[in-house]
Amino acid sequence: MNLSATILLAFGMSMDAFAASIGKGATLHKPRFSEALRTGLIFGAIETLTPLIGWALGMLASQFVLEWNHWIAFTLLVFLGGRMVIEGVRNDIDEDETPVRRHGFWLLVTTAIATSLDAMAVGVGLAFLQVNILTTALAIGCATFIMSTLGIMVGRYIGPLLGKRAEILGGVVLIGIGAQIMWNHFAG
Known part of the structure; x- marks a missing residue:
């Protein structure tokens, strides 16, 4: 795979994380x-690791991973998105709550895993190609770092415009990403 293909792949893989980061930034x-x-x-970091894990799994048992990765991503994203929607509705009722300035580490890790399962599937596919998986995984991780950082800052400016509905919108975005993953899987 040449440099331009690697860069396109890296930024393509970072789009889910970018969308999720906008939602996360808007809720803060x-x-x-x-x-x-x-x-x-x-x-x-997680987006760097998942293609490596996918590549290793591709070497071992690609069929199982490819059969289930979309269901795992969908379930995690709908769960996290649903939780955000519920919290957004609760926060709409409870106005005395202290504003959130920072998301919990494990919430971010779970969201990152959910949005990076497509990169794991790509890693499985890369196991069958002649690519330098370390370089490709690092490119994906760097692109995701840039896009997620940018996403939080974009969310910072969208959040005040949306007010308390930002968390609801962020949850809907995560659910939408999960639905898109399922759509892409079944649409083929």
Whole structure:
């Protein structure tokens, strides 16, 4: 795979994380750049690891991974998105709550895993091609770091426009990403 194909693949793989990061940034109260970097690092690190895991699984048992990865991603994204929608509705009722300035580590890790399962599937496919998997995985991780960091900062400006509905919108975005994964799987 040449350099331009690797870059296109890397940024293509980072789009789910970018969309999720916008939603996460919109739910925070004036997130700082350090929070955007933290989120970008978490998403980027996980997005670097998942193609490597997929590549290793592709060497061992590609059929099982390809059969189930879309269901796993869909379930995680709908669960996380549903949780965000419920919290957004609860926050709409409870106005005395302290604004959230930072997302929990495990919430970000779970969201990053859910949005990076497509990269794992790509890793499975790359196991059958002559590619340098380390270079490709690092490119995907770097692109995701950039796009997730940018997503939090974009969300920072969208959040005040949406008010308390930002978390609901973020949840809907995650559910939409899950639905898109299922659509792409079944549409072939």
